[in-house]
Amino acid sequence: xxxxxVGSRMASQDQDIKxxxxxxxxxxxxxQTVKTAVKTVKLATTAAKAGxxxxxxxxxxxxxxxQISQLANRLKKIAAGIGAYLLYLLLKLALKIAGxxxxxxxxxxxxxxxxxxxxxxxxxxxxxxxxxxxxxxxNPLGTIHLATxxxxxxxKPLAQGWSWGKGAFNTVTGGPIEVGGGIFSAGAxxxxxxxxxxxxxxxxxxxxxxxxxxxxxGGLASGLNFVxxxxxxxxIPAGMVMIPVVGGISVITYxxxxxxxxxxxxxxxxxxxxxxxxxxxxxxxxxxxxxKVSDGHLQNSELPxxxxxxxSLTAKEENLSQISMRDELRVQGQExxxxxxxxxxxxxxxxxxxxxxxxxxxxxxxxxxxxxxVPDNENYRDSTIRNTITVAGAPxxxxxxxxxxxxxxxxxETPTDCPSGWPTDHGVIWxxxxxxxxxxxESADGWPxxxxxxxxxxxxxxxxxxxxxxxxxxxxxxxxxxxxxxxADCNGTRFQAMWAHLKLNSIDPAIKxxxxxxxxxxxxEIDDTGDSEGNHLHYALNGIKMEEPYIPQxxxxxxxxxxxxxDVSW
Amino acid sequence: MASLTTTSQSLKKxxxxxxxxxxxxxxxxxxxxxxxxxxxxxxxxxxNPPEITQNPSQQQPRSFDFSxxxxxxxxxKLPVYAVKPYNMTEATTTTLxxxxxxxxxxxxxxxxxxxxxxxxxxxxxxxxxxxxxxLEYHNNEYRNxxxxxxxxLPLDQLREKVDSFIQKVGLLGESLTLRKTEYQVISGLYxxxxxxxxxxxxxxxxxxxQLSNVPLxxxxxxSGFARVRITKxxxxxxxxxxxxxxxxxxxxxxxxxxxxAISEIQKGQGKxxxxxxxxxxxxxxxxxEHPENIENAKIxxxxxxxxxxxxxxxxxxxxxxxxxxxxxxxxxxGKVVIYLPAIKQAK
Numbered sequence: 001x002x003x004x005x006v007g008s009r010m011a012s013q014d015q016d017i018k019x020x021x022x023x024x025x026x027x028x029x030x031x032q033t034v035k036t037a038v039k040t041v042k043l044a045t046t047a048a049k050a051g052x053x054x055x056x057x058x059x060x061x062x063x064x065x066x067q068i069s070q071l072a073n074r075l076k077k078i079a080a081g082i083g084a085y086l087l088y089l090l091l092k093l094a095l096k097i098a099g100x101x102x103x104x105x106x107x108x109x110x111x112x113x114x115x116x117x118x119x120x121x122x123x124x125x126x127x128x129x130x131x132x133x134x135x136x137x138x139n140p141l142g143t144i145h146l147a148t149x150x151x152x153x154x155x156k157p158l159a160q161g162w163s164w165g166k167g168a169f170n171t172v173t174g175g176p177i178e179v180g181g182g183i184f185s186a187g188a189x190x191x192x193x194x195x196x197x198x199x200x201x202x203x204x205x206x207x208x209x210x211x212x213x214x215x216x217x218g219g220l221a222s223g224l225n226f227v228x229x230x231x232x233x234x235x236i237p238a239g240m241v242m243i244p245v246v247g248g249i250s251v252i253t254y255x256x257x258x259x260x261x262x263x264x265x266x267x268x269x270x271x272x273x274x275x276x277x278x279x280x281x282x283x284x285x286x287x288x289x290x291x292k293v294s295d296g297h298l299q300n301s302e303l304p305x306x307x308x309x310x311x312s313l314t315a316k317e318e319n320l321s322q323i324s325m326r327d328e329l330r331v332q333g334q335e336x337x338x339x340x341x342x343x344x345x346x347x348x349x350x351x352x353x354x355x356x357x358x359x360x361x362x363x364x365x366x367x368x369x370x371x372x373x374v375p376d377n378e379n380y381r382d383s384t385i386r387n388t389i390t391v392a393g394a395p396x397x398x399x400x401x402x403x404x405x406x407x408x409x410x411x412x413e414t415p416t417d418c419p420s421g422w423p424t425d426h427g428v429i430w431x432x433x434x435x436x437x438x439x440x441x442e443s444a445d446g447w448p449x450x451x452x453x454x455x456x457x458x459x460x461x462x463x464x465x466x467x468x469x470x471x472x473x474x475x476x477x478x479x480x481x482x483x484x485x486x487x488a489d490c491n492g493t494r495f496q497a498m499w500a501h502l503k504l505n506s507i508d509p510a511i512k513x514x515x516x517x518x519x520x521x522x523x524x525e526i527d528d529t530g531d532s533e534g535n536h537l538h539y540a541l542n543g544i545k546m547e548e549p550y551i552p553q554x555x556x557x558x559x560x561x562x563x564x565x566x567d568v569s570w
Numbered sequence: 571m572a573s574l575t576t577t578s579q580s581l582k583k584x585x586x587x588x589x590x591x592x593x594x595x596x597x598x599x600x601x602x603x604x605x606x607x608x609x610x611x612x613x614x615x616x617x618n619p620p621e622i623t624q625n626p627s628q629q630q631p632r633s634f635d636f637s638x639x640x641x642x643x644x645x646x647k648l649p650v651y652a653v654k655p656y657n658m659t660e661a662t663t664t665t666l667x668x669x670x671x672x673x674x675x676x677x678x679x680x681x682x683x684x685x686x687x688x689x690x691x692x693x694x695x696x697x698x699x700x701x702x703x704x705l706e707y708h709n710n711e712y713r714n715x716x717x718x719x720x721x722x723l724p725l726d727q728l729r730e731k732v733d734s735f736i737q738k739v740g741l742l743g744e745s746l747t748l749r750k751t752e753y754q755v756i757s758g759l760y761x762x763x764x765x766x767x768x769x770x771x772x773x774x775x776x777x778x779x780q781l782s783n784v785p786l787x788x789x790x791x792x793s794g795f796a797r798v799r800i801t802k803x804x805x806x807x808x809x810x811x812x813x814x815x816x817x818x819x820x821x822x823x824x825x826x827x828x829x830x831a832i833s834e835i836q837k838g839q840g841k842x843x844x845x846x847x848x849x850x851x852x853x854x855x856x857x858x859e860h861p862e863n864i865e866n867a868k869i870x871x872x873x874x875x876x877x878x879x880x881x882x883x884x885x886x887x888x889x890x891x892x893x894x895x896x897x898x899x900x901x902x903x904g905k906v907v908i909y910l911p912a913i914k915q916a917k
Contacts, residue, residue, distance in 0.1 A: 430759055437758045441856045451759055456697070470626050473684050474880065475706070475810055476790035478625065478844075478859035505683035505701060531857040534713065534759040562758035 095140045103136020104129055106147035282391065282403025282570060287360075288314045289391045291405040300412040303376035307409055309387045311352075311368040315360040318395035325349055325356050326390045329372070330549070332418070333383040337549070343372060360393075374411070382412040384420070388552065404553060404570060418490035419463040419497060419550040420519070422570055423539050424526070427452040429568040430536060433546045435561035442540065447498070449540030450555065450566075456535045457506075458526040460499050463550075464488050468515045469496055473507055474529075480538065481529025484511055490550075495543030501536060503527035615821060617650060619911035620877045620887045622841040623789050628861035630838040631896065631906070635868040641828045644874050648825055648912070651781060651817040651876070651886040655686075655702050656741065663689040663700045669738045670707055672698055703882055705739065707809040712801050717756065717771040722802030725751075725767060732775050732798045735806045741813040742796055746777040749794050763853050772807065774799045781817055781886065787875045791844050791891070791907045795878075812878070820885060824914045828872055831890045831910050835869070840892060844907035847898075854904075862898050867906050869894035874912060888912040 107129035114125040136143035146152070281290040294308040311327075313320075327348045329340040343351050352368035360366055370387070374380050388406040408421070433448035434440050442449050466488030473482050480500035484507060487496040506525035511517065528535050540546070547554050553568050560566035656662070664675065667689075676689040686702035695711040723731075729748075736742055753770040754761040764770055776794030779786045786795060796811030826834070834840065845862040849855045869892045877889045892908040 435758075437762075438760050438857050442858065445856070445860050447860065453759065472623070474788075474790065475704075476788075476793035478790065479857050504699070504704065504706065505680075505685050505688060507684070528759075531761060532759060533756050533761045536759045 096137050099136035099138075099140020099143045100133050101136070102140070102144040102147040103132040103134070106136075106143065106150065107132030110150065282405045284401040284403050284569075286316055286318065286394055286398075286401050287320055287391065287403070288312075288316070289389060289403050289405045291387060291389050291407040293387070293407045293409055296407070296409055298374070298409065298411045300376075300381045303374055303380060303411070305374050307372045307374055307385070309370040309372065309407065311370070311389050311405075312365055313360065313391055314365040315362050317362055319362050320360040320393045320395060321358065322400055323356070323358050323360060323391065323393040324400075325392075327370075328386075328388045328390075330386050330388070331379065331383055332386070332420075332549070333379050333381075336379070338379070340372070343370065380411055385409040385411070386420075406552060417465050417488040419495075419541060419544070421463055421552060422452070423460045423463050423499060423523070423537060424452055424454055424458055425461075426458075427454050427537070427570060429555050429560070429566035430562065432555035432558045432560040432566050434558040436559060437561045439561075440559070447540045447542050448546035449498075449538055450546060450551070452526075452537040452539060454526050454535065454537065456525075456527055457503065458535075458537075460502070460523045460526060460537055460539075462486060462517045462519055462521045462523060463497065464490070465519050466497075466517055468511055468513055468517055471507060471511055471513055473504060475504055477530050479531040481527070481532060482507060482524065483530070483538075484523050486517055486523075490544055493543060495541060498538070498540040498542070499523045500538035500540070501526070501528050501530050501532040504529055616916055617821075617823065617885065617887065617913060619913070619915070620879055620889065621881070621884060622843065622877065622889070622909045622911075624841040624843060625859075625861050628842050628845065629863065630840075630842065631864035631867035633866045634836050635866060635894075636832055636836075639832070639869050640871055642873065644825065644828060646825060647822050648784070648874070648888045649782065649819040649822045650888075650913070652820045653703075653817055653878075653882040653886060654815045655882055656813065656815045658687065658689070658700060658702050660689060666700060666705075666739065666741065667691050667698050669740075670698060671696060703812050703814060705741070705809070705811050705813060707806075709805065709807050712805060712807055717801055717803075719755070719769055719771055719802065723804045725773070728773055728800050728802070728804060729775065731804050732800055732806065735798065735809065736777075736796070739809070739811070739813075742811050745779055746796055747780070748775060749778040750776040750792065752776070754799075760857060762857065765851055765853060770802055772799050772801055777811075781876045784888065785873075785875045786878050786886070787889075787891065787909075788878045789843055789880070792846075814882070817886060823888075825874075825888060825912045826890070826910075826914050828890070830914075831872065831892075831912065832869075834910055835892055835908060840908035840910040842906065843909050845896065845904060846906075847902050847904040862896065862902070862904070863900075864896045864906065865899050867894055867896045867908070869908075877909065877911075 110132075111125045111128035114128055115121045117124060132143070136147075281288065283289075290312045292310045292312070294310075295305075298305055298307075313323075313325075329348060331338055331340065341347065348370060349356050349368075351370055354366070354368075356368070357366050372385070374385070386406055386408045388404060390402060390404045392400045392402040394400040406421075429450050430453040431437055431439050431449075431451040433443050433450060435451075439449050439451075464486075466486045469485040469487045471484050472478075472480070475481060477483050477500075480498070482502040482504050483498055483500040484502070485496050485498045487494065489495075502524035503526065506527070508522045508524060510521065511523060526535050526537050532538070541550065544550060552570070555566035555568050557564060557566075660676065660679065667673075667676070672691040672693055674691075677692045678690045680688040680690070683701055685704050688699060688701040690700075691698040695709060695714070697706075697708045697710070699706045722728075736746065752774040753764045753767055754772045754774060755764050755769060756762075756771055761772060761774075767773075775798050776792070777796040777798070779795040788795075796809070798806060799808040800806050842864075844859060845864065846859050847855050847862065871891075871893045873891050873893075874888055875891045876886050878886055890910040890912050892910065894906055895903060896906040897903050
């Protein structure tokens with residue numbers, strides 16, 4: 001077998017192998033197609049089973065998430081390939097356009113002498129320019145190079161000719177140019193110098209030509225700007241316009257932030273007041289009673305100081321008689337709690353001027369100022385002073401109404417980690433700690449509680465400074481609904497307090513597990529979530545008793561409920 | 571030499587065929603491999619266990635008794651679901667409010683609550699609060715009158731009324747199933763449970779929902795997905811429900827076996843979500859569920875459920891629900907429910 005025959009046979013075998021490989025690839029593709037078809041049929045069947053709802057389709061789609069993900073990956077690769085190819089085409093087109101422009105420019109500049117030929121000159125010039133444009137389109141890189149280095153038309157053949165000549169001479173003579181230098185080097189230097197001169201001259205001429213063309217293009221661009229409305233020029237005034245716009249937004253943002261800060265300040269400032277001077281007024285059908293203080297918060301450094309408490313009693317529509325009054329001034333220090341019964345040796349209410357009335361005409365208000373000198377000693381440093389006034393009275397022989405008002409003064413770091421005051425600004429105790437409806441069992445479980453009936457949305461507050469133990473924002477919440485538990489140590493005893501049946505989503509965002517809560521911080525709003533019927537706050541204590549001094553007033557009886565009045569309201 | 575030359579020539583001749591055969595074999599092998607070994611599904615993303623809340627004061631039972639437990643067959647894998655809420659705007663909530671008898675714009679709109687924007691209506695005795703996934707309706711008219719326990723409709727008619735009321739709230743869907751019926755009487759600020767229908771003033775129906783035929787539960791086993799209260803004379807007084815646009819599968823996960831789950835419960839890894847003291851008739855002896863000092867928990871039933879998180883950004887995951895009875899150190903008894911995440915965590 002000849003070499004040619006062997007080669008031919010090998011080539012034929014190669015073809016066979018290629019065909020076989022192609023067939024095998026086809027088989028793989030076919031198998032893949034069949035698999036995909038089976039999957040599609042399965043998908044359609046399951047889709048039919050899934051029912052017509054969009055939820056069904058979504059659930060179906062989720063079931064095929066891996067396959068969809070795989071398909072998506074393949075599509076992504078195909079898309080990436082197509083994208084890359086498109087990008088290549090785009091770049092190629094851009095290059096061709098660049099070549100076309102370079103060619104046209106080169107033709108336009110180098111063809112200028114043709115215009116001197118009479119009659120045919122412009123046609124020749126157009127043809128010359130068009131030819132170079134075509135060349136630029138077909139061979140963009142070469143044309144761009146030529147357009148930017150036109151002198152190479154002369155210098156390149158010259159250098160090539162010199163190289164060829166040198167090669168031929170060396171071949172014949174054995175290479176004296178490299179060996180001897182001399183005249184040949186001088187000749188080479190001369191040729192090189194001539195070449196460089198020609199190149200420099202060509203560069204200068206070319207730059208001049210292109211400069212002219214550049215000026216022409218510049219003029220054209222200016223004209224275009226003029227036609228389209230001076231985009232480049234317009235950019236400057238647009239920028240100038242942006243200054244006030246952006247500036248305006250900044251100013252608005254700043255003002256908004258400033259407003260937020262102001263709002264926050266106004267939120268915190270009164271809250272601070274509430275913290276330092278919690279108070280309660282009394283109100284019933286016959287009279288209102290209130291208590292105020294000259295300064296709700298003193299620093300230890302401000303001691304000694306004089307505090308003025310003001311009692312105001314106003315008779316409503318009828319003359320008030322049978323008036324009796326009781327005033328309590330209690331100091332809760334870090335170590336001890338004691339009561340002040342006399343001021344300057346005189347019982348508190350006897351210091352009032354005018355004196356406590358036994359009758360008060362309808363619409364009139366009786367005021368009394370009580371001045372208390374607070375000394376600078378350990379009994380008063382870091383303490384709270386609570387002044388509570390309880391008034392009873394009624395017109396004529398009618399049954400008397402009793403009401404209470406109080407105000408608290410905080411001095412230094414107050415010992416408010418014992419419960420103090422009511423958890424709402426106003427309220428009525430509806431069930432006592434031993435109420436048969438539900439609280440007796442709670443007391444037995446160690447969670448004595450009172451129910452405070454108030455309308456939906458009534459805010460509730462912390463009654464001591466402590467740490468949030470748990471927050472449950474749920475309608476059920478083990479029967480308590482949305483509820484909060486806060487814990488603290490009261491005179492060395494760890495205790496917890498619970499605010500329950502709160503409105504869902506009303507719990508203050510600051511109330512989070514572990515957060516430090518201050519006296520009178522907002523907890524949440526009253527509702528009847530959980531196993532409750534009617535809006536009320538279930539306020540419970542665990543670890544200490546639900547009674548005075550942890551609440552301002554004990555219910556009439558501990559087992560009061562909807563059948564037996566608790567007789568406490570504020 | 572001659573034989574070597576012959577051999578080499580013969581080899582030369584058959585080499586193309588050998589190469590061809592080899593390629594065919596490789597390709598056939600590749601085809602068989604592709605057909606028999608499906609590409610492995612990507613591993614699902616690691617998932618955090620659901621946030622089940624146990625009362626912080628509740629201790630784990632001191633001991634467990636699994637001697638009478640019924641263990642049903644459970645799947646090895648279950649999907650996890652993502653929850654998509656509706657976009658509850660003022661317009662959509664106003665339409666919903668209208669279908670429940672409210673008119674006009676919401677009386678208050680509260681932004682940025684724990685459940686997003688919240689719209690409330692307050693009309694005489696009617697209140698409606700709708701946030702992004704929660705709805706609560708109250709009709710407090712009945713509080714102005716004495717509710718009779720004598721007159722009233724039979725239970726099946728009350729149920730029909732409740733069903734038709736639920737249908738007014740299209741958001742709740744049609745897949746709710748009745749889980750529990752509770753009889754109650756009003757006492758002061760509370761509703762107390764009673765045993766017999768004859769003594770009842772208010773009936774509470776709790777409805778459940780299922781996902782892939784598995785019950786959907788929340789942190790409070792008795793609360794249900796939706797609850798409706800109706801007076802004995804047929805007035806719907808209360809409806810509360812969560813609602814979502816859809817649940818969509820987001821990966822399938824391996825589950826613990828029941829045996830593994832029991833072992834974890836014994837190690838105290840479950841969350842005690844219910845400890846309800848019951849009286850001798852099986853009625854809760856306290857309306858509140860306080861933490862109990864459980865001496866022994868006798869687990870009688872274990873089942874799978876989907877846990878619906880409070881925060882719907884979390885996924886809906888399968889959990890094991892262990893139910894049984896308990897005895898306290900004070901010899902009180904009651905019902906205990908313990909949840910345990912069911913997804914096997916990657917080690």
